[in-house]
Amino acid sequence: xxxxxxxxxxLAVGMAVSWLSFARRIxxxxxxxxVSKYRPDWEPNSAVVAIDEQTLRERHxxxxxxxxxxxxLDKIAAxxxxxxxIDVILSDEVxxxxxxxxxxxxxxxxxxxxxxxxxxxxxxxxxxxxxxTTREPPAHVELMPNPLDGVTRQIPLERAVHSxxxxxxxxxxxxxxxxxxxxxxxxxxxxxxxxxxxxxADPGRPLYIRYLPAGRIPVVSVLDIDQHRDAIRGKxxxxxxxxxSYSRDRLTxxxxxxxxxxxxxxxxxxxxxxxxxLTEAGDGIxxxxxxxxxxxxxxxxxxxxxxxxxxxxxxxxxxxxxxxELFYRNNVLLPYFAPVAVGFLSVGGAASYQHFFVRxxxxxxxxxxSRYQQAIHWAAHEMRTPLTAIQGxxxxxxxxxxxxxxxxxxxTMINSESKRLSRIIxxxxxxxxxxxxxxxxxxxxxxxxxxxxxxxxxxxxxxxRKQIEMTLERSADTSMxxxxxxxxxxxxNLLTNAVKYSPAGTHVRVSSExxxxxxxxxxxxxxxxxxxxxxxxxxxxxxxxxxAEASGEVGTGIGLSIVEQIVxxxxxxxDVTSEPGKGSCFTIVLKAHAEAADRRG
Ligand code: ADP
Numbered sequence: 322x323x324x325x326x327x328x329x330x331x332l333a334v335g336m337a338v339s340w341l342s343f344a345r346r347i348x349x350x351x352x353x354x355x356v357s358k359y360r361p362d363w364e365p366n367s368a369v370v371a372i373d374e375q376t377l378r379e380r381h382x383x384x385x386x387x388x389x390x391x392x393x394l395d396k397i398a399a400x401x402x403x404x405x406x407i408d409v410i411l412s413d414e415v416x417x418x419x420x421x422x423x424x425x426x427x428x429x430x431x432x433x434x435x436x437x438x439x440x441x442x443x444x445x446x447x448x449x450x451x452x453x454t455t456r457e458p459p460a461h462v463e464l465m466p467n468p469l470d471g472v473t474r475q476i477p478l479e480r481a482v483h484s485x486x487x488x489x490x491x492x493x494x495x496x497x498x499x500x501x502x503x504x505x506x507x508x509x510x511x512x513x514x515x516x517x518x519x520x521x522a523d524p525g526r527p528l529y530i531r532y533l534p535a536g537r538i539p540v541v542s543v544l545d546i547d548q549h550r551d552a553i554r555g556k557x558x559x560x561x562x563x564x565x566s567y568s569r570d571r572l573t574x575x576x577x578x579x580x581x582x583x584x585x586x587x588x589x590x591x592x593x594x595x596x597x598x599l600t601e602a603g604d605g606i607x608x609x610x611x612x613x614x615x616x617x618x619x620x621x622x623x624x625x626x627x628x629x630x631x632x633x634x635x636x637x638x639x640x641x642x643x644x645x646e647l648f649y650r651n652n653v654l655l656p657y658f659a660p661v662a663v664g665f666l667s668v669g670g671a672a673s674y675q676h677f678f679v680r681x682x683x684x685x686x687x688x689x690x691s692r693y694q695q696a697i698h699w700a701a702h703e704m705r706t707p708l709t710a711i712q713g714x715x716x717x718x719x720x721x722x723x724x725x726x727x728x729x730x731x732x733t734m735i736n737s738e739s740k741r742l743s744r745i746i747x748x749x750x751x752x753x754x755x756x757x758x759x760x761x762x763x764x765x766x767x768x769x770x771x772x773x774x775x776x777x778x779x780x781x782x783x784x785x786r787k788q789i790e791m792t793l794e795r796s797a798d799t800s801m802x803x804x805x806x807x808x809x810x811x812x813x814n815l816l817t818n819a820v821k822y823s824p825a826g827t828h829v830r831v832s833s834e835x836x837x838x839x840x841x842x843x844x845x846x847x848x849x850x851x852x853x854x855x856x857x858x859x860x861x862x863x864x865x866x867x868x869a870e871a872s873g874e875v876g877t878g879i880g881l882s883i884v885e886q887i888v889x890x891x892x893x894x895x896d897v898t899s900e901p902g903k904g905s906c907f908t909i910v911l912k913a914h915a916e917a918a919d920r921r922g
Contacts, residue, residue, distance in 0.1 A: 324674055325619065331670035332615040335663030336608065344658040346469050351657035353472065353575040355649045360576075361531050366498075366594045367587045368556045369540045370397055371563040372409075376543040383567055387419040389543060393560055394426040396546035400553040406434040406494040406590075408462050408561030408583040411447040420450065427454035434493045436462045444482055460493040464572055464585060465527055473572040473580075476589050477525025478510060478517070489528075491589035492517075494557045498594070517593065518600045529599040529654070530585065531592045532574050538587050557594075559587040602648060602655045610655065611663040614641050618667035622675045630675075634668045641665075695862050699879040700749040707738040707745070714738075747806065762890050763804040769833050769840060770796045776809055777831060780816040788825045791816075794832040799913050801840055803891045811884040815844040815907045818881070821874045823848030823904070840913040845906035851899040859897070860885045868901070 338344055372389055380389045390409060397405055414420060427433060435452060437459035438445040446452060446459050465475045478489050488496075488503055492510070496503045501513035510517045510526065519526035539552040540563065546553065561583025565571075570582030580588075592598070602610075614637065621633045641664035648655040714731040717723070723731070777791060784791045801808075819829045827847040834841055851859065855866045863878040888895055888909055899905035 324623065324671070324678075327670050327674045328615050328619040328667050331618075331666035332611055332663050335615075335666045336611055336659060338662055339656065339659035342469060344662070347658045348656045349467060349470055349472065349474075351645060352474065352654065353577075355646050356532075356575045358646075359649065360534050361595075361597060362534065362537065363591070363595055363597075365533060365538045365587075365591055366403075366557060367494075367538055367590050368402075368552050368558050369538060369563070369584055369587050370546060370553070370558055370560045371540050371542050371581075371583070372561065372567075373542050374564045374566065377564050377567065379544060385419075387415050387423045390560070391419075391423045391426040393543040393546065394423075394430050396543075397553060397558055397560065398426075398430045400546065400550035401555065402432075402553050402558040403555050404432045404434065404494045404498040404557040405430050406436075406460070406490050406557065406559050406586065408436055408490065408559060408586055410436060410438045410445065411451045412438060412445040414448060420448070424450050424454060427451055430454075432497050433457065434490060434497060435459050436490055437487060439463060439480065439482065442482065444485060444487065457493060457497060459487060460490040461487040462490050462570075462582065462586065463525075464570060464582060465525065466572060471573060472575055473530070473585060474575055475527040475529050476585065478519050478528050479526050489586075489589065490559075491586045491593055494559070494586075494590050495593045498557050512593075515593065515596050517596075518598050528589060528592065530574075530589050531597045531599070532576065532580075532588050533591055535576075535578055538584065538591065540584070557587075557590055559583050559590070561586075597652075599649075599652050599654050602653050606653075607656060607659050610644060610660050614660055614664045615667040618664065618671045622668075622671035626675065626679070630672070634672065638664050638668060695879060696749060699883070700745060702879075703745045704742060707741045710738045711735050711742075744806075744810075762807070764802055765805065766800045766802050767805045768798075768800050769842070770798065772801075772805065772808055772812060773831060773833050773842065776812045776816055779813060780820060783817060784820050784829065787820060787823070789820055789823055789827055789829055791820075791829045791831065794830050795834045797833045797835050797840060797913075799833075799835055799840060801911060801913065803911075804887075807887045808891065811887045811909065812842060812844075814880045814884050815909070818907070819844050819846035819848065819905070821876070822846065822869060822872060827904075835913050838913060840911045841908050842911075843906055843908040845904065847904040850901040850903050850905050851897075852901050856897050856899055860895075 370393055372386070372393070376389060377383065380392075386409065390407070394405070411423075427435075433455040434457045435447040435455060437447065439461065444459075444461075452459065461477075461480045463477055463480050464473050465477050466473045467475075476489055476491070478492050480487055480489075492503060492512070495515070496512045499513045499515075504511040505521070507521045508518070510519050517528065519528055539549070541549045541552055561581065562569075563581040563583065571579055572582060572585055574580050574585070574588075617637050618634065621630050621637065625633065638661070641660045642657075644660050645655045645657045714735050718728060718731050773793065773796060777793065781791065816829070816831070823829065823846045829847075830843075830845045832841075832843045832845075834843075849866075849868045849872055851866055851868070855868075858864045859866070860881050861878075862882045865876055865878040869876060885895060888911070891911055893909060893911035896908040896910060897905065
């Protein structure tokens with residue numbers, strides 16, 4: 322469940338990031354990479370007649386542009402093109418004589434399309450005298466450089482200003498060369514049997530140009546038309562300026578080449594007339610591809626582990642990388658970034674989740690094992706003392722003929738030590754189950770005073786043996802709720818420690834009191850004590866202070882860790898104050914049973 326959430330998160334992040342402009346830039350460069358790999362190559366249906374540097378030089382430059390156009394048109398008409406589309410704006414009056422001559426040449430050019438310009442917020446159409454030479458309405462010559470990197474991958478098939486809509490020069494040329502009208506619907510534009518997928522909803526109805534490699538579309542200088550009539554005959558001719566010094570619109574194509582605008586119009590015409598259209602995969606398909614990749618990543622790491630998973634994941638990423646190319650081969654544009662980002666993120670997310678999950682499992686089972694070993698160690702150690710006592714006493718009883726009184730004493734001792742043994746075993750099992758989270762701790766009320774007195778009674782012989790005085794300073798008349806067995810174990814442990822780590826002739830003070838609604842069970846000794854660093858560690862399993870080791874007292878370093886667990890399970894804590902050489906005070910702080918507190922207060 323959490324695993325799928327992690328992978329779904331990776332999917333969401335990948336999709337969100339793919340909307341950022343850097344992702345779009347990456348989409349663009351990948352588009353260019355794929356397009357360059359699959360350059361189209363077909364017989365061109367168009368030709369460019371170029372007003373190039375040489376033409377301008379020989380015909381005395383731009384001031385003579387109208388005359389150059391007249392000359393070009395006359396020669397082109399003589400070569401018999403299918404259509405002539407002019408990419409030179411003719412909206413200004415220049416010179417009455419030159420304009421009249423151009424008008425005459427235009428009139429003599431059959432199937433002619435003139436361009437219009439959009440310098441500001443209104444169309445600039447050809448002078449009426451020029452426009453009157455053709456029945457075709459003017460066509461726009463706008464390009465559509467990408468706002469992020471300036472590369473011209475598309476042209477707008479239509480441009481509209483104040484609902485005055487103009488079709489692109491290339492589209493008009495197509496319609497005119499086929500002798501068919503341009504028919505539009507919300508989803509596409511149709512010319513004869515050519516259906517162009519270009520939705521009205523996308524501003525300008527953009528068309529992806531599939532650029533033929535440089536040199537495939539013949540470019541004939543105005544000066545050389547007569548020698549290259551074959552290249553023009555029957556073709557759609559695009560007449561425009563290619564001279565660097567004059568050309569207004571140079572563009573960069575996806576191959577990284579700089580191309581004059583007129584050539585881009587010819588390229589768009591090629592795309593149209595060969596009906597080689599690219600459509601963008603919709604958001605739904607992109608999302609579907611991303612979901613597929615994320616699900617595959619999740620499955621790979623969910624079902625496999627180790628190197629087979631990584632090998633498959635690498636294959637999946639390779640596939641994600643190749644996916645846009647696969648789509649492109651079917652004339653569909655799939656963005657590159659979204660699937661690849663989702664692929665990488667999901668593989669990374671799924672792999673790390675599995676990695677950490679598996680590691681965590683392993684750590685947990687290792688710590689369980691070591692906890693269990695420690696617990697066994699503790700039980701074995703704790704059981705040794707009563708066992709030795711039982712063994713010793715029973716041997717004495719068997720071997721010697723003892724007086725009645727002594728026999729009674731020994732059998733009482735055997736009895737109490739075996740009870741102690743069974744208590745140790747019970748505690749061991751309880752603590753194990755507590756740590757496992759298996760055991761419902763008992764929740765029964767019992768008097769705090771009983772707990773304290775029975776623990777003190779059990780420790781008394783130990784204290785006596787070491788000549789340590791043990792006194793009960795204060796005894797709260799309150800009851801508490803919890804597991805009596807476990808609490809007894811905890812307090813007993815503190816008491817035995819106090820006796821163990823105190824020299825003979827000292828004093829151990831025990832007290833239980835209610836303070837601010839808390840029940841405080843304190844055991845204070847005058848023993849070896851601890852410094853603050855040692856205090857921090859004593860609740861760790863197996864930790865023993867150097868002082869304790871040096872004291873000659875045996876111990877396992879486990880008791881306090883169990884005490885802490887028990888107290889924590891009762892919702893309490895243990896406070897420790899101590900000073901080396903002076904003594905320690907361990908206080909179990911528990912919430913007092915409300916009833917009892919009320920009764921007292
Ligand atoms: P053990 O007593 O078996 O070593 P515990 O977990 O009960 O294990 O105690 C851990 C350590 O804390 C002891 O080894 C000792 O160094 C220190 N310690 C516990 N109680 C006292 C005390 N009353 N005075 C001084 N040191 C103590």
